[in-house]
Each structure stands twice: as C-alpha cells, then as structure tokens.
Amino acid sequence: MTNEMDERYPWVPTGPITGVEPALLRDKRPDELAGAFFALASEVYVLRDRMRTLENVLEKAGVIAENAIEDAEDDESQARAREDEARRFSHRVLNQFYRPATSASRVGKKVKDMLD
Secondary structure: OOHHHHHHOOOOOOOOOOOEOOOOOOOOOHHHHHHHHHHHHHHHHHHHHHHHHHHHHHHHOOOOOOOHHHHOOOOHHHHHHHHHHHHHHHHHHHHHHOOOOEOOOOOOHHHHHHHO
16 A cells, blocks of 8 residues: 555554554544444445335246245244344444454564564
8 A cells, every 4th residue: 555545544454453453433523423324324225225126126027926025934944044144243243342452463573573
C-alpha cells in the first residue's frame, strides 16, 4: 500500500499487527456510527425486498409453489445444521465486542526486526 492509502485510511492494517489491535472506531462520532448502522439496515431491507421479488417471480413462473419457502420444513439434520450456522454467525459478530486489545497473531522476532 502507498503512503497515500495509509494517510487516507489509517485504520487499514498494512502489515502484520505486532502489538495492540487497532481501535477502529475510536475517532468516530456517534452520528457517523448511526449513519453506518442506517446504511447497513437499508442494505438489509433491499436484500429482503429483492428476495421477496425473486420468490414472486419464481412462483408466477411455476418454478416453486406459492408459499413454498414459508411452508418448507427442515429435517432434523438440516435443522441442526441451520442452528449451528446461526450460532457460528452470532459468535463471529458478537465476539468482536469482547475480543482482547492484544493481537491474537504471533509475529516472530526475525519478522519484527525486518518490519522495524
């Protein structure tokens, strides 16, 4: 990455993190965070709207029966797989609130010397 990128996006790591993890949001104002939240929420809405449109198109074309998705039932194996994926997804997202500030990666002394 160029120095220009480093200056424009100081929160983007340009090499291995050898010390404390970067605080990605320390300089963000609440209005900026709210803006990001609303942008993400609107993207989720658009995806839901497009999914419903796709379902309607498939129903009208006779590819799937009306309410096929709403009426679908998982077998026991599928239900377990869906629950496991939901648990992993929640963990990946929520774990970010509890991760330590120190880097989980270990960088060897030779590599650290080369970075300095």
